[in-house]
Amino acid sequence: MECGYYDFQVQPREVDLTKRATLIALGDHILHTAGEDADRNGFGIRTLHEHNIAWVLSRFAIEIDRQPDEYEKYRIQTWVAEVSRVMTTRNFILRDMNNREIGRASSQWAIIDMQSRQALDLRSNVQYTDVVVPLEFPMQRPARIGAVHGDRTGEHTVRYSDIDFNQHANSMKYVEWMTDLLPLEKMTSGHLARIDINYIHETRYGDVLTLAVEESDTVARFEVRRPDETVACRAMIQWK
Amino acid sequence: MECGYYDFQVQPREVDLTKRATLIALGDHILHTAGEDADRNGFGIRTLHEHNIAWVLSRFAIEIDRQPDEYEKYRIQTWVAEVSRVMTTRNFILRDMNNREIGRASSQWAIIDMQSRQALDLRSNVQYTDVVVPLEFPMQRPARIGAVHGDRTGEHTVRYSDIDFNQHANSMKYVEWMTDLLPLEKMTSGHLARIDINYIHETRYGDVLTLAVEESDTVARFEVRRPDETVACRAMIQWK
Numbered sequence: 491m492e493c494g495y496y497d498f499q500v501q502p503r504e505v506d507l508t509k510r511a512t513l514i515a516l517g518d519h520i521l522h523t524a525g526e527d528a529d530r531n532g533f534g535i536r537t538l539h540e541h542n543i544a545w546v547l548s549r550f551a552i553e554i555d556r557q558p559d560e561y562e563k564y565r566i567q568t569w570v571a572e573v574s575r576v577m578t579t580r581n582f583i584l585r586d587m588n589n590r591e592i593g594r595a596s597s598q599w600a601i602i603d604m605q606s607r608q609a610l611d612l613r614s615n616v617q618y619t620d621v622v623v624p625l626e627f628p629m630q631r632p633a634r635i636g637a638v639h640g641d642r643t644g645e646h647t648v649r650y651s652d653i654d655f656n657q658h659a660n661s662m663k664y665v666e667w668m669t670d671l672l673p674l675e676k677m678t679s680g681h682l683a684r685i686d687i688n689y690i691h692e693t694r695y696g697d698v699l700t701l702a703v704e705e706s707d708t709v710a711r712f713e714v715r716r717p718d719e720t721v722a723c724r725a726m727i728q729w730k
Numbered sequence: 731m732e733c734g735y736y737d738f739q740v741q742p743r744e745v746d747l748t749k750r751a752t753l754i755a756l757g758d759h760i761l762h763t764a765g766e767d768a769d770r771n772g773f774g775i776r777t778l779h780e781h782n783i784a785w786v787l788s789r790f791a792i793e794i795d796r797q798p799d800e801y802e803k804y805r806i807q808t809w810v811a812e813v814s815r816v817m818t819t820r821n822f823i824l825r826d827m828n829n830r831e832i833g834r835a836s837s838q839w840a841i842i843d844m845q846s847r848q849a850l851d852l853r854s855n856v857q858y859t860d861v862v863v864p865l866e867f868p869m870q871r872p873a874r875i876g877a878v879h880g881d882r883t884g885e886h887t888v889r890y891s892d893i894d895f896n897q898h899a900n901s902m903k904y905v906e907w908m909t910d911l912l913p914l915e916k917m918t919s920g921h922l923a924r925i926d927i928n929y930i931h932e933t934r935y936g937d938v939l940t941l942a943v944e945e946s947d948t949v950a951r952f953e954v955r956r957p958d959e960t961v962a963c964r965a966m967i968q969w970k
Contacts, residue, residue, distance in 0.1 A: 502765060502775075503758050503902075507895050514891065518743050525742060535742075560895075649910040650917050651754065655747050655800075662743075670889040674935060677890050695914060 493569040493623055494527040500562050508678045510557035513669065513685060513727075517552060517662045520582050520595045523566045527580075531570075531621050542604045547661055548577065549598040549632035551686045556592045563587050569623040576600050576609040578618060581627050594629045633686040635724040638713035640702025644671050646714075648697045658692045664723045668712040671703050676710070679729065687725040691716060733809040733863055734767040740802050748918045750797035753909065753925060753967075757792060757902045760822050760835045763806045767820075771810075771861050782844045787901055788817065789838040789872035791926045796832045803827050809863040816840050816849040818858060821867050834869045873926040875964040878953035880942025884911050886954075888937045898932045904963045908952040911943050916950070919969065927965040931956060 504515035528534045528545070538544055558564050564586050572579040577598050584593040601610045612618045644667075652663045665687065669677055693699060693716060700715040707729075714723040744755035768774045768785070778784055798804050804826050812819040817838050824833040841850045852858045884907075892903045905927065909917055933939060933956060940955040947969075954963040 501762065502894070503762065503900065505895060506890065507893060507897050509895050512891075522741065522743065650746065650912070650914055651752075651906045651910055653747055654742070655745060655749050657747050660743065666891045670891055672890070674890055 493567050493625070494523070494530060496523045496526060496566050496568070498564055498566065500558050500560055500564075502560060505560045506678060508680060509560045510680065511559075511562075512557075513552070513554070513677075513682060514662050514666050516554070516557070516584070516593065517550070517665060520552065520566060520584075520597075521547075521661060523568050523582065524580055524597060527568050531617075533617055538601065543601050543610060544604050544656075546600045546602050547597060547689050548600055549634075549686070549688055550595070550661070551597075551629070551632035551684065552593065552595040553629055553684045554593045554682050556586075557680065557682065558586065558592060564592065569625060570618070570621045571596075571623065571625065571627060573612050573619045573622055575611055575613055578612055579631070581625070581629070594627070596627075596629055596631055598632060632688070633726065635686060635688050635711065635726050637721075638702055638704050638711045638724060640704055640713065642671065642703050642705075644701040646699045646701055648693050648695050648699065650695070653695050657695050659694075661689065664689075664714055665725065667699075667701055667714065668703065668725055669727070671701060671712075672705070672710060676729070681730040682727065683730045684728045685725060687723065689723055691720055691722045693722045733807050733865070734763070734770060736763045736766060736806045736808070738804055738806065740798050740800050740804075742800060745800045746918060748920060749800045750920065751799075751802075752797075753792070753794070753917075753922060754902050754906050756794070756797070756824070756833065757790075757905060760792065760806060760824075760837075761787075761790075761901060763808050763822060764820055764837060767808050771857075773857055778841065783841050783850060784844050784896075786840045786842050787837060787929050788840055789874075789926070789928055790835070790901070791837075791869070791872035791924065792833060792835040793869055793924045794833045794922050796826075797920065797922065798826065798832060804832065809865060810858070810861045811836075811863065811865065811867060813852050813859045813862055815851055815853055818852055819871070821865070821869070834867070836867075836869055836871055838872060872928070873966065875926060875928050875951065875966050878942055878944050878951045878964060880944055880953060882911065882943050882945075884941040886939045886941055888933050888935050888939065890935070893935050897935050899934075901929065904929075904954055905965065907939075907941055907954065908943065908965055909967070911941060911952075912945070912950060916969070921970040922967070923970045924968045925965060927963065929963055931960055931962045933962045
């Protein structure tokens with residue numbers, strides 16, 4: 491029952507033209523931290539796969555106070571905050587080397603049986619509940635995002651570079667497709683405040699997806715639809 | 731006058747569905763090594779920018795004996811092999827933790843004046859020539875690739891996620907667009923042998939590019955054309 495601490499340094503390929511870490515790089519680091527910390531606690535991907543079960547990311551939110559600079563070192567603190575029947579919440583605090591908070595994140599995960607695709611009862615395994623750390627955390631949990639109709643739409647075919655070891659599109663790739671739809675100024679303003687993401691259905695290699703975006707000055711809402719019109723993913727980005 | 735050694739560990743986001751490091755991840759690591767080592771020798775991007783000059787990658791080749799596995803640690807050795815009037819050659823050897831060679835790479839760079847876009851005479855600065863290490867290196871230098879006509883073509887618009895700090899598409903992004911055109915089996919066969927890349931003209935945010943590919947069983951040749959039909963980049967991938 492303790493927090494894990496993981497150090498990162500922002501690499502040149504992780505910054506955009508403002509020389510600050512992109513939202514996607516930060517999301518990748520945070521999810522990487524989740525994977526490492528689960529592994530350290532004995533319930534990482536590798537262990538789960540031996541039992542034919544797998545982690546599924548359901549909701550994810552990141553709050554950004556400041557995007558770290560190229561080559562800047564920063565630290566992510568992570569802990570399991572809560573375990574309910576089918577969902578566990580893992581939280582994160584991002585701090586710079588002066589120990590100042592630069593962001594935070596919250597994620598909700600299920601474990602599914604890879605054969606039946608059914609969610610497991612997480613409370614039946616003390617391994618998951620024993621690690622809960624009851625820390626105060628002021629961040630609002632990841633929001634549920636309603637249907638997005640979309641002023642502008644795009645299309646994306648799931649490609650080799652999008653997929654991970656299980657042939658599904660990688661979690662942060664959805665955010666890449668979404669943010670590539672926005673005007674460049676929106677992503678490089680330095681005023682990103684928060685993203686909420688709902689992962690609803692998986693997408694696979696070759697799927698031709700429809701992307702929709704609804705934009706106002708300070709909020710953009712996105713929806714990714716699968717070929718059969720079911721929703722794969724929704725997200726909402728807010729600016730300061 | 732010595733080699734630099736840089737350690738990497740293959741991260742989950744750097745593997746494909748075969749759980750081996752992708753060609754793009756290896757290329758990113760190799761180019762990162764080039765940047766770090768130049769910096770360590772006092773002629774990194776940061777130093778050059780202060781003098782309003784910049785590195786430009788002209789040709790790049792990677793030979794792969796074995797793509798390292800997820801979480802595998804490996805080491806890249808790098809050195810400046812040669813300095814001619816307008817071009818310097820930097821070589822690389824990739825070794826696993828048993829000190830076995832798993833690949834090698836060679837890259838050719840110019841330094842240009844950012845105002846005039848003219849190449850500098852590299853031999854006029856002892857800083858560049860003093861670091862040359864005359865090591866034997868059995869790899870053939872990056873090939874010059876002739877015009878590609880292309881059986882199949884695609885299109886790509888340069889997006890936010892493609893560009894680096896100077897608003898040009900990132901070097902390895904060209905390879906991502908190219909390899910995304912190939913059948914999945916080609917990229918996941920584990921039999922990648924070599925890639926040669928010629929960088930001819932830059933591409934910028936918003937450019938609508940044409941991609942062409944000519945394929946046989948063991949070779950694929952690619953061309954990326956700019957809106958004005960000039961060639962931005964050519965590459966050739968060979969399989970064992």
